[in-house]
Amino acid sequence: MTDFSHKPTLTGDLVVLRPVTEADVPALLPLFEDPEVTRLTGGHVSHDEAELLKWYGSRGAQDDRLDLAVVERATGKVVGEAVLNEWDPDNESCAFRIAFVPDAVGRGLGTEATRLIVGHGFEALGLYRIWLEVYAFNPRARRAYEKAGFRAEGVLRGALLWEGERVDATVMSVLAPEWAAANRQAVG
Incomplete structure (x- = not known):
């Protein structure tokens, strides 16, 4: 297994995943400003643009995570991010997260981006397990993860306190x- 220092460009039919940079911040700002995106991702912390410029500008130097911008091929616009993080090299495992600007959902971009980055994790990085958490009030994301092969493992009860209500999170992997089996079937 290698580390995450190599930042690839992954190309699909609908999207290109490429290393994210500070130049992507203006396109990604809606991820941090849209109330619905914030709710679906459980984001309690607000970020100012200067903080985001510093964060995204430092992603290329990280060898323990992979942060990629999702670029819609039809428009050339950055529409989201796909991330492998929380790397556990001893157990060949990492977490996955993905988020899109509000006007980029519902067109299959997330499904393809998920397949590209997860495939890279298994095929190029030698991971054994990729996991995520999805909140109960985000069934659209859960369906997308299931389409990409993720299975529910359990529920973290009351994991998120959102506007006075406790929300469960499902752990999926x-x-x-x-x-490998799913992709052999898809090819064969």
Whole structure:
């Protein structure tokens, strides 16, 4: 297994995933400003533009995570981000998260971006397990993760306190053998 220092460009039919930079911040600002995106991702902390410029400007130097901008091929616009993080090299595991600006949802971009980055995690990085958490009030994301091969493992009850209400989070994962079997079936 290698580390995450190599920042690839991954190309699909609908999207290109490429290393994210500070130049992407203006396009990604809606992720941090839109109330619905903030709710669906459980984002309690607000970020100012200067803070985001510093954060995204430092992603290329990280060897323990992979932060990629999602670029819609049809328009050339940055419409989101896809991230492998929380790397656990001893267990060949990492977390996955993905987020899109509000006007980029519902067109299959997330499904393809998920497949590209998860495939990279298994096929190029040698991961065994990729996991995520999805909140109960985000069934659209859960369906997208299931389409990409993720399976529910359990529920973190009351994991998020959102506007006075406790919200459960479902832990989901996909394992390398499952990914390989699904992709053999898709090809064969």
